[in-house]
Amino acid sequence: MKPRHLLASLAAASMLIAMPALAADSAQDFVDKAAVGGKFEVDSSKIAQDKAQDQSIKNFAQTMIRDHGAANAKLETIAGDQKLKVPTALDAPHQGDLDKLQNAQPPIDPAYVDMQRKAHADAVKLFESYARDGDNAALKTFAQQTVGTLKMHQQMIEKIAAAQDSITGATTPAVKTTNAPNAAGLVPGANSFTETQAKSRIEDAGYSNVSKLAKDDQGIWRGQATKSGQSVAVGLDYQGNVVADSK
Structure with missing residues (x-):
């Protein structure tokens, strides 16, 4: 015992x-x-x-x-x-x-x-x-x-x-979120990046030949870029997330 x-x-x-x-x-x-x-x-x-x-x-x-x-x-x-x-x-x-x-x-x-x-x-x-x-x-x-x-x-x-x-001249989107950054997707929100800053941020993420950048109605910069020798659609949200985007 x-x-x-x-x-x-x-x-x-x-x-x-x-x-x-x-x-x-x-x-x-x-x-x-x-x-x-x-x-x-x-x-x-x-x-x-x-x-x-x-x-x-x-x-x-x-x-x-x-x-x-x-x-x-x-x-x-x-x-x-x-x-x-x-x-x-x-x-x-x-x-x-x-x-x-x-x-x-x-x-x-x-x-x-x-x-x-x-x-x-x-x-x-x-x-x-x-x-x-x-x-x-x-x-x-x-x-x-x-x-x-x-x-x-x-x-x-x-x-x-x-x-x-x-x-x-940016427009506040109809859909807003205060979620933390999501590496898997782009987050809608009022985007304060200028086109030049958006291009620089995308290039810093490893893309080149960034072109045709335009901000959509959700505040996301979208354009074309090259990565690993392939041309891809790419997006940048207001939080700075850069994601290859199929849209």
Whole structure:
């Protein structure tokens, strides 16, 4: 009987040890994504303050620096209290976008607006999910308190995008979505890319001989291009997704 009691005790102890580890993994994942996203918001907005031409975009960038700076500091404090690590550097995709913005020739306004729309779609989805299902009470409360501000930012950047469309002559599509980027398809939405920027983005994705670009009624740039020696139809949506398209 004693060996059985010993095994039962060890099993119970192992479960107690494992449970915090599982919780910490999920909480750490939230901290990683929230911290990187917040840092990208601040860093990209500092570039926009220097290089953007539209004053409304400069004002939005200042709001991002203020609000996300405060949220980042609060997240760092909570994570420290929970013995979680806060990343100090951007991941490769965010750093790549930041480098493109930093090295872009003016005007950078459309590129910054596009990045902010994507970033806030991702952030709202992340914070809403953790506010609802989070496994760390302190971080869950933080997500609940912050998601409202993120949604407000999202509304602000959508209004700016619509204003930019009116300047460039683009039309807001009848179908809109705030979904995160979908690598398997093109997402309808108000597209702030100019034709030149759309062509450059498609070329960066590995296509050449990009031609016949035209924006359809869903805000998607469509045209012809060459890849791997073959001529294909290609599309670019407002989030920057580039997909070979049969349409």
